[in-house]
Amino acid sequence: MKKLCIEGGIPLTGKINVSGSKNAALPILFASLMCEGQTILNNIPRLRDVYTTLTLLRCLGCEAEFENNQLCVVPKEVKIEAPYDLVKTMRASILCLGPLLAVAGKAKVALPGGCAIGARPVDLHLKGLAKMGANFELDQGYIWGECKRLKGAYIHFDFPTVGGTENILMAACLAEGETVIENAAKEPEVVDLANFLNQAGAKISGQGTSVIRVQGVSKLTGCEYTVMPDRIEAGTYIIAGIITQGNLEVVNCPCKELDAVLDKLLEMGANLKINKSQNKIQIRPNQAALTGVDVITAPYPGFPTDMQAQIMALLCLARGSGIIKETIFENRFMHVLELIRLGADIKLSHDTAVVRGVKQLIGAPVMASDLRASASLVIAGLAAKGVTEISRIYHLERGYEKIEEKLRAVGAKVWTTK
Numbered sequence: 001m002k003k004l005c006i007e008g009g010i011p012l013t014g015k016i017n018v019s020g021s022k023n024a025a026l027p028i029l030f031a032s033l034m035c036e037g038q039t040i041l042n043n044i045p046r047l048r049d050v051y052t053t054l055t056l057l058r059c060l061g062c063e064a065e066f067e068n069n070q071l072c073v074v075p076k077e078v079k080i081e082a083p084y085d086l087v088k089t090m091r092a093s094i095l096c097l098g099p100l101l102a103v104a105g106k107a108k109v110a111l112p113g114g115c116a117i118g119a120r121p122v123d124l125h126l127k128g129l130a131k132m133g134a135n136f137e138l139d140q141g142y143i144w145g146e147c148k149r150l151k152g153a154y155i156h157f158d159f160p161t162v163g164g165t166e167n168i169l170m171a172a173c174l175a176e177g178e179t180v181i182e183n184a185a186k187e188p189e190v191v192d193l194a195n196f197l198n199q200a201g202a203k204i205s206g207q208g209t210s211v212i213r214v215q216g217v218s219k220l221t222g223c224e225y226t227v228m229p230d231r232i233e234a235g236t237y238i239i240a241g242i243i244t245q246g247n248l249e250v251v252n253c254p255c256k257e258l259d260a261v262l263d264k265l266l267e268m269g270a271n272l273k274i275n276k277s278q279n280k281i282q283i284r285p286n287q288a289a290l291t292g293v294d295v296i297t298a299p300y301p302g303f304p305t306d307m308q309a310q311i312m313a314l315l316c317l318a319r320g321s322g323i324i325k326e327t328i329f330e331n332r333f334m335h336v337l338e339l340i341r342l343g344a345d346i347k348l349s350h351d352t353a354v355v356r357g358v359k360q361l362i363g364a365p366v367m368a369s370d371l372r373a374s375a376s377l378v379i380a381g382l383a384a385k386g387v388t389e390i391s392r393i394y395h396l397e398r399g400y401e402k403i404e405e406k407l408r409a410v411g412a413k414v415w416t417t418k
Helices: 022-034 050-060 093-102 123-131 162-173 188-199 229-244 256-268 305-315 336-341 372-383 401-407
Strands: 003-007 013-017 039-042 063-067 070-075 105-110 137-141 142-146 153-156 179-184 201-203 211-215 222-225 245-249 270-273 280-284 319-323 345-349 352-354 366-368 387-391 413-417
Touching: 003 372, 013 401, 022 039, 022 050, 022 070, 022 162, 022 188, 050 063, 050 070, 070 188, 093 105, 093 123, 093 142, 093 162, 093 387, 123 137, 123 153, 123 162, 162 179, 162 188, 162 201, 162 211, 188 201, 188 222, 229 245, 229 256, 229 305, 229 372, 256 270, 256 305, 270 305, 280 319, 305 319, 305 336, 305 352, 305 372, 336 345, 336 366, 336 372, 372 387, 372 401, 401 413
Parallel strands: 013 245, 039 222, 153 179, 366 387
Antiparallel strands: 003 387, 003 413, 039 070, 063 070, 105 142, 137 142, 179 211, 201 211, 245 280, 270 280, 319 352, 345 352
8 A cells, every 4th residue: 555755854945836626626526517518627636536526427427528637527418326436435426416406306326435534414415405395215325316396495504514505505506496595604615616606607696604595597507617726735735834944835825715724823923924915825934933722623714624633733843732622523533643653742532632742753654544634644744853654645645636746846855655
């Protein structure tokens, strides 16, 4: 099995360009199922999850070509089954459910897989679609859905689910009448999906707020759209620059969407120059030791759960202590034991981690357990003395485009081995 090796202690110097957002690209790709004619999507990252989605789209009856971060999709004869062999590797595959019901009136979708970071049930998706007229059965690990034309409905989520909001949002575009989504997710990736759908002919308003309104239309038409940059990738590289005392510039950076993360980094004492008008952030060596801070993950615009592991790695070398409370996923501290293997001082209690800063981390063999956990191990390895060897790096390949190449370009000593 391939491993990523890092010789730590080298400041990152130069410029890193942020790739397109995986979490925005995947729902937009599934939304292209509903568009008549050709859809051209720019700034698509070359990631394992994107290739899995392409395979699934072809399985669902689409023609799809991918070259130089541009992806072209043309739906042909829509098929309704999303098979387990594809769906088991990627949580986002559930997002084909709403589009299939909207265009075909039927769907057979395997219950999804992905990172093992919590239950993440799909019942909110099903309840919302049921209010729009869909009927569901669960049989042998598959969701079987059927409807006539979906009808607009009032849907209130118990909590702001990103995937649930996206599934209902897509389905509502071709439903009859108005759909109102209350307690909707406000994440930038939801906004990007809504903006794409509007460009394709949908009538959506309120995206980015807790109430989204959708007026159903008779059809959507393929268009050209550029996907937003990846705020989680950007945050990961910013922290990598900080922890290595680097001179690093992160460009194509969605600064506004990173406000909660940047506020915490500045509170810690990070030396950042933020240029929102030019979408770039400059990291310079810290003028004093970083200070521990407390972090509570929350839905957007709060501190993102997808950045929890990365800031924990940074807290490992900060002065004093910091407390991290994870409120989104119940099993998202699997990186803690691996950071402890590198010399971190972390105590866990249920949904809370207390991180006491140490003077140095020491390289060791570690194992990635999920996508963002693997990023935290990369960050820690970049700062650790000696060599850190990270196994199960296929997790990284799900969410970070050319991470090895990008890190080497700014001076990091990284290589892969078997």
